[in-house]
Amino acid sequence: MLAQILQQxxxxxxxxxxxxxxxxLFALGFTLMFGVLGVINLTYGFYFTTGAFLALYGTKLLGLSIWLALPGAAILTGLIAILFDAALLTPLRRxxxxxxxxxxxxxxxxxxxxSLATASFGTDIRRLPPAVISHAAYTIGGVRVTLSQILIIVTTVLIVVALLSLIRGTRFGLSMRALAENGEAAQLMGVNTDAVVRMVSFISAALGSTAGVLIGLNFNAIQPYMGESMMLKGFAVIIIGGLGDIKGALVAGLVIGILEVLTAGFISSAVKDAAGFLLLVATLWFRPVGLFGRAPVKRA
Known part of the structure; x- marks a missing residue:
C-alpha cells in the first residue's frame, strides 16, 4: 500500500x-480587488464564468485558437468589470x-x-472543441504531463511575475499601494484614484477570467454556476493566506489545490472539498489573520 502511494x-x-x-490565479484577482479597493465584490465569481464562456464561444463560433481566446476573454471581461464597477460601486464610493x-x-x-446566464445558456455542461489544444502527453521521470497542464502552470507563473513587477516596479503600482493605504491621502498627493480603481477592476477581472478559462481547459466542463463554487474557494484562499496579501493568496491557493488532489487520490473524492475548509478552520483557530496577514496595530 505504501509503495503504491509513493509511486502515485x-x-x-x-x-x-x-x-x-x-x-x-483566481484568488490573486480577488485579493487585489479587496486589498486595493477595500470591497468584497461578489460579482467577481461571475467574471470567472464569463471568461470561460467567452473562450468557449471564441473557439467554437470564431474558430480562435486557445492562444487568442484566452487573452481575448481576459480583456473583454476586464472591460465588462469596469462597466459593472462604474454602475454598481462608484456611486457608493462617492x-x-x-x-x-x-x-x-x-x-x-x-x-x-x-439567473440571466442560466436563462440564456441553460445549466448543461459545455465542452471546448477537442482540437482547441493537443491532448498529447509527455512522460518525465514517470510523471505524465499534458500540454494543457503546461499551459496552466506557465500562464500562472508569467502572470504572477508580471503582476508583482507591476505592483513593485512601476508608478502605477505605487499609486495602487497608496490607494490601498489611504484613498483620501492618495488623492491629495495627486493620484488619479478613479483611473486606478478602473485599472484595478480591469486587472482583477482579467485574472478571474483567465482562471475560468484554465479551469474550463483543465476539466473541459463549463457551465453558468461554475463561478459560484469558485468564490467559496476564493474566500478560503484569501482568508488562509491573509486578507489582501498577494503572496499569501499565491501560497494558499497552491496548498489548497495540492491538498484537495491528495485527498481525492488517497482518501476519497467525496471529501476533497472538505479538506480545504478544514485547513481554513485550523487557520482561523491558530492564526486568525492568515498565514501571511498582519494583526492590526492597536493605538492607545
Missing amino acids: LPQQLLNGLVLGSTYA KKAPELASLMVTLGATLLLY
Whole structure:
C-alpha cells in the first residue's frame, strides 16, 4: 500500500500544482480587488464564468485558437468589470457608503447575472472543441504531463511575475499601494484614484477570467454556476493566506489545490472539498489573520 502511494505521489503532486495554480490565479484577482479597493465584490465569481464562456464561444463560433481566446476573454471581461464597477460601486464610493452596502449591491447583481446566464445558456455542461489544444502527453521521470497542464502552470507563473513587477516596479503600482493605504491621502498627493480603481477592476477581472478559462481547459466542463463554487474557494484562499496579501493568496491557493488532489487520490473524492475548509478552520483557530496577514496595530 505504501509503495503504491509513493509511486502515485509525484503524479498527484503535479495534478495538485495545476489545480492550485488556477486557485491561486483566481484568488490573486480577488485579493487585489479587496486589498486595493477595500470591497468584497461578489460579482467577481461571475467574471470567472464569463471568461470561460467567452473562450468557449471564441473557439467554437470564431474558430480562435486557445492562444487568442484566452487573452481575448481576459480583456473583454476586464472591460465588462469596469462597466459593472462604474454602475454598481462608484456611486457608493462617492457617497462613502459602508462596506456592507457594496456587499449587498454586488450580491443582488450576482444573483441577477447568474439567473440571466442560466436563462440564456441553460445549466448543461459545455465542452471546448477537442482540437482547441493537443491532448498529447509527455512522460518525465514517470510523471505524465499534458500540454494543457503546461499551459496552466506557465500562464500562472508569467502572470504572477508580471503582476508583482507591476505592483513593485512601476508608478502605477505605487499609486495602487497608496490607494490601498489611504484613498483620501492618495488623492491629495495627486493620484488619479478613479483611473486606478478602473485599472484595478480591469486587472482583477482579467485574472478571474483567465482562471475560468484554465479551469474550463483543465476539466473541459463549463457551465453558468461554475463561478459560484469558485468564490467559496476564493474566500478560503484569501482568508488562509491573509486578507489582501498577494503572496499569501499565491501560497494558499497552491496548498489548497495540492491538498484537495491528495485527498481525492488517497482518501476519497467525496471529501476533497472538505479538506480545504478544514485547513481554513485550523487557520482561523491558530492564526486568525492568515498565514501571511498582519494583526492590526492597536493605538492607545
